[in-house]
Amino acid sequence: MANPANLIPVNIITGFLGSGKTTLLQALLGSPAFADTAVLINEFGEVGLDHHLLEEIDKETVLLQSGCICCTIRGDLKDAIRDLYSKREQGKIPAFRRLVVETTGLADPAPILSTITSESVIRHHFRLGNVIATVDAVNGILHMDRQPESLKQAAIADRIVLTKTDIATPEQSAAVTKRIKQLNPTAAIIEAAHGAAEPSLLLAHDVHDEKHKVEEINRWLQVASEDHHRAHDHEHAHGAQNVNPHDERIQAHALTFDQPMDWTAFGIWLTMLLQSRGEDVLRVKGILNVVDVDTPVIIHGVQHIVHPPSHLKRWPDDDCRSRVVFIVRDIEKSEIERSLVAFNLLSALV
């Protein structure tokens, strides 16, 4: 498998209809730091880039003033990415170092992620970067309540950009933020009134970025710590195990395992879980204390897709236990815990 550092990162920008994907994309394309980015959109008209066009390479591809390449997706995403890479290799377009794919508002991002990580040619040249979801501060709760696509987009995102905060009331913004944190506590939430957001935080800072890997892991572990304290308080108050304040179908569970993890048993367990309940396992993020390995191993997955695991050079804090956050639909924390603990003991049966 190719070293992720040598692969071209692909960011997905998703979000419900009218939630501000286009505005965000325009702002990102204007950033000099990301001038060597290629963008795949559904049609030029959506983005309103016409006044930025510098050169039309062909009917589907233009070179923007910023240096970015912008292409429309004609038909299949797989063909669009392959074609883009082919043009890059032939020198027909500049050698872009990042690809951004904007989904339609009604898209389930999971198949797009799967194309990038599983397609036989694409996966050897590209890797998945941060998934960015835009959520409208005014209508976000309505969208999440009524549109399952909107809920899923936010649940699997690594970054959530809260848009239209300039026209939302503070109460609306606070309510959406609270809802997002319940749904996906591992995602960074960034407010962006007019698409103005720190491009590096959105696009580049991920678990494959050596400079920001630990920062990203710490964000996940913070959730585990907060969940532990909430669970502790909740148990004292009610004697119950469920730490989620609302009876939502999608829940985030943070689990800590005292016993080191048998990597082989973990692989058996997670692949079996993803086969049987993959549609309900929206995210898995965490670090594992693996048997016979001194340094922590990062595990990171979206539905059926599991990123190649990677190492951290050292533990990010004094706690050397395995800590994993699961964002799941209709699966209880106790079910995951009991199952994984049992599988981790498989080696004792051999």
Next chain:
Amino acid sequence: MCSLCGLLGEDHWTDMTAHADAFGGKPSRTRRHERLYRVSLINKILDFYSLRLDDWQGQSFVLSSGTGNTEIVDNLMAVWPAAELMIGRKLDPMDSNLLARLDARSTQH
């Protein structure tokens, strides 16, 4: 990922295990040992469904049922859909009956 993790030339994430400096595995555990260890663990699960897995020339796996059905699968992820087809239902790792069986066997050991 360290450069050693990809040395097997395999793509599935669960395959990144065999090197001592990679994930798990004692220094003495070779790729062959790792595959056999994996097969032995997975059979503890498949036994509950009256299925069995064997390594096939270090490249693939052969899944067999008690009724004589066999299928060659490439990697761990492919074991489960093949097993589902053989038994006609999903294999759920959170199945309380499966977990009770594992618990009982752990106690026996």
